[in-house]
Amino acid sequence: MPIYEFRCAKCEHVQEIIVSSSDSENVEMKCNSCDGEVLERVLSTVSYAMGRSKGAPAPNKSIKSCGENTCGTINIPGPTR
Numbered sequence: 001m002p003i004y005e006f007r008c009a010k011c012e013h014v015q016e017i018i019v020s021s022s023d024s025e026n027v028e029m030k031c032n033s034c035d036g037e038v039l040e041r042v043l044s045t046v047s048y049a050m051g052r053s054k055g056a057p058a059p060n061k062s063i064k065s066c067g068e069n070t071c072g073t074i075n076i077p078g079p080t081r
């Protein structure tokens with residue numbers, strides 16, 4: 001089962017939550033720290049930073065996840081030559 005990281009909108013506590021595919025819409029998500037129920041999915045940027053192949057142009061990826069009320073754009077500048 002995939003494990004996602006979620007960040008609490010209230011206290012910014014980050015925790016990992018296992019989401020089973022068959023149950024993904026019925027998962028009860030609560031902050032372990034403050035019991036808040038508004039959690040934002042955290043997108044890992046590691047794979048984008050590490051996944052640049054040799055000779056490829058500098059990546060300028062936009063990660064966008066517009067769900068209920070989560071909207072984020074991450075731009076990773078490439079190395080300057």
Ligand SMILES: [Zn+2]
Pocket residue numbers: 008009010011012013031032033034035036
């Ligand atoms: Zn919290």
